[in-house]
Amino acid sequence: MRRQVPLLICFVAGIVMLAQSFIPPLTWFYTNALAWARIIACIALFIGLISLVRLHTTKIKRKSANWQFSMITLCALGYMMLAGLLTRYGFFIWLHGKCVSGSTGDGFVTVLENAFNFQDIFLNVQIPIQATMFSLLAFYIASAAFRAFRARTLEATLLLIAATIVMLGRVPIGQMIPGISEITTWILDVPNTAAKRGIMIGVGLGMTSTALKIMLGIERTYLGMKD
């Protein structure tokens, strides 16, 4: 039960999924399996939630380093869940600009909604932090280039030359150099495409081989067991 059944489920699910690609009347499995997987993943978020809460409550209990900040995480989490689940309007309705279903807001609900304003927190907290985290890449891309692009070997030299040419070819100041745009386009279209294709074919073969091994039960580490 503990080991054989999961291997069997994995095998059958894999084979049916393979078969539905070739046998049109089986396509219902594809649609349903995807929907089921999504539902399972959502229910599993509860496990994630427990893990997150446990981690931070342990930190607070043990008063380990930075435990005060764990309280912020827990408060934010609780607040967002309250705001999003308990108010009468799901925020996502707002998000997609769809119409509101349900009753109109009486005084109390309006007050409650404004107090727990889910979308405002999303807009004023999540979006700016997200954009800023993303923009850190501008700094890191510069520091990585400075640190790593050293002409130590032939390969490293090629890497840095290609990077430099393409960087020049992308900006107005570099485009003043005659021919640089054309060379940039050529590098991106020819050697770059060739190498990417080589990697993609390799990835495709490696991935499908691993997937087949998983289906056949040869690769079963994910069940926590080695053969």
Next chain:
Amino acid sequence: MTLETFDTTFGLWIGALLTLCIFSFLYKDNPFYRFAEHLFVGVSAGYWLVYNYWNIVKPNLIDPLAARRWQYLLPLALGIFMLTRLCPKIGWLSRWPIAFMIGSGSGLMVITYLQSNFLEQIKSTLVPLDPSGQPWYVLANNLILLVGVVSGLVYFFFSKAHTGVTGGVARIGIVFLMVSFGASFGYTVMARISLLIGRLYFLLHKCAGFI
């Protein structure tokens, strides 16, 4: 000041402060960053839960079940099996839904990737090499493309040592890989700088503009 403009101004200021908190990480780890980080994790985890509840669980599970469409009991059961993870004694049951997801995912990947990363790649590598009727540089580019793809593949040969001819070809493959990595790196710089410009513009214009 109306409620709405107050709201917007207040929101902008919170956004600006959090932006600065994150930027402070570039100097070093500090309580401001820790604050923003922990807030961010909590808000996003809560947001994600709520989002999934409203967008997936409710429309795709609760609503159909409420409408007595019993075939939805299967995903519900698999989901509950997943939750047995929380009780160590019957936790092994959670392997069933996991096996289902991994199995169906694998089956799907085999077809998708053999099509997109095998058949289609062969097709797009089949380019005309006939010297007549096309300028020399098109021919040259096609040849280079071919050499790049084949030598790149040889680099990924695992069951042969990279010595002799194989080694030589694999080395050409590495040359192509490195040029490609350099080019992609250089190409991405602009998009990343655009992000920073956006953030700095937000700070300097939108927020400082309020002073």
Next chain:
Amino acid sequence: MSFWRFLLRMDRRIVFILVALAVIAPLIAPLNLPISVSKPVRNLHRAVDQVPAGGRPILVSVDYDPSTVPELRPMTLAVLRHCLKRGVPVIVLNLYPTGSGLARDAVETVGKEFPGSSYGKDYVYMGYKPGVTLVMMGIGEDFHDTFPTDGYGRQSSDLEMLNGVKNYDDIALMIDFTGSAAYEAWIMFAHQKYGCDVGAGVTAVMASDAYPYLNSGQLVGLLGGLSGAAEYEQLIDWPGNATIGMDAQSVVHILIIILIALGNIAYFATRRQGQTAQAAGRERAGGS
């Protein structure tokens, strides 16, 4: 010699400061480097330029959210400026709720820059309208029924420039600014169904997806990313945020190239001196 060693061990925070300065400096003191204009941008510019002043209006849809503002707002402003500068009336609307503030802000910003033009006569803001494709179709049937009021709640019938606008036949050109595939829907409805010319402004990442529409003539022109916006600003001779942004791009790109060059010179200089690997390699042991 110690300069080179300093360079190799340089704290990366110095690089960060240089990058920040390289972005901020052009934002404050623009360089206005010349920008070469690509064909899709020139085509969109020409399409707007050929619309007779004071005649049929241009319809502009602002369909982006805060995440793509750095790239799309400059191009929106550039096109609006071009219209008002030439006296072509513009109708601005918005189909995505997260973008309504952005759309209104764009209209008001440009409106203030042209004190000679007036709201309702030279430009209008129709506000956010849910339903996306429903709205696109609605405009084809009856503009006034779809938009009984503008974005500020005024009656559309009171707005002078909307009097002659019944459907797409009364619109000279439609331009969509978006970070999503909204422009495809505009092509489908405004162009394919009602025969209105459509142009688009999209993010740099999406521009390659939009090229096929350009080649097939379904888009009259295309602005892609910050560089597309900068090129448009160049054409209307009004350097704005995109031109400044491209200046910043130039400066940062050159900065990175200089850093790479210096790093390599330092690497070889110190290596020749016999001060090898440890100093030159990853500055790991010391950490930072």
Next chain:
Amino acid sequence: MLTRASVSFAGRRLLHLSMCVLAGSLVLCCQALCQSPPSDTPPFPATNLVAKDTPDDDGGSITLSWTLSADDSGGKNDVIGYEVRRSKDPNGPFETVKSVSKGTSGVTDESKVENDAGYYYQVVTKDVGSETPSTVFGPIQAGVQWFNLGRLNTLIVTLIYITLLLYFIVQAKKGAKLFIRRIAGLDALEEAVGRATEMGKPILYVPGISTISDVATIASLNILSGVARTVAEYDTRIIVPNYDPIVMTVAQEVVREGFLAAGKPEAYNEQDVFYVTSSQFPFVAAVDGIMVRERPATNLFIGMFFAESLILAETGASTGAIQIAGTDAVAQLPFFIAACDYTLIGEELYAASAYLSRAPLLLGSLKGQDWMKMFLIGCILIGLITLNAGYDGFKSLFDIPLTIFR
């Protein structure tokens, strides 16, 4: 200037609702009104209407095509669209099943098409005031195909691949000696773990930010299994932050098993394999925090990554950790290569399981992969020769979907 400041949030949403309903109903009304009686000259009809059962599907669908009306992009050029009408009786009445815009010369009808029922179709060309029907086509039946001929080439390739893999796996089982070339990034794994032990610092393992259905994640968990065992042997701490709760579940199991295999189940701490959040940048913010606070001596980023790859790798580099990355995300490889000490490129990630375990079954499949590459190079060579000899039939064998049987 009038603002809607006074309207409360709920009220505003109500406004959206009413506007949406209003706009929707208006559009419907307008469409109804537009069915006004014909006035001007009717357009030329669409011609050559052909309907056939949609190939390679499970029924319920019929594909139609026609030649555009002479007034569509030509003649008077006043066509606004076409309506596709359907009936079970050649004499009608016909019901409209689909409306398409001008310039469209084909459509797939999937609206309640019954299998094996005979249908008659008609395409009506419309201009502003009038319409012209085409000749009726039919009867035509929709049917179920039991095999998708469009994917025959995919099936053949899949079968060839499975055969090759199984053949070499069987060979390996029989004890054939199998060689595998060096993979520097994997050789460095043990050294990296050893270094953390020497320094008395933990190891950070990030299994990517994708789900369990992604094979790259499973490849990563395979590597994690080996790493966990070594870590347990060396008595080092391993930290595994997770982006997906199911991946976390599996990672916990894999790490526990690793500790068990090393004979130190008591050293395993479940709270070191934990869930952070399922959004990209908050996850990165938290992992960055771990890197600067816990100061792991070794960072392993293995699995599927997106734009955050460089944020992770650069922060890790700044703490002086030794870093090994591995991903099949082609777009992220340049950044890992630049910022990490070793990078497993694409297929090397998938080879890791065999490389680390040296299990003959897995090594056999690597050999199968190589033969598949030979097969591919062979296909390319044959394709080039036939193509340049003026025959492009071979190239069309790789079409998706395959159309040579249509």
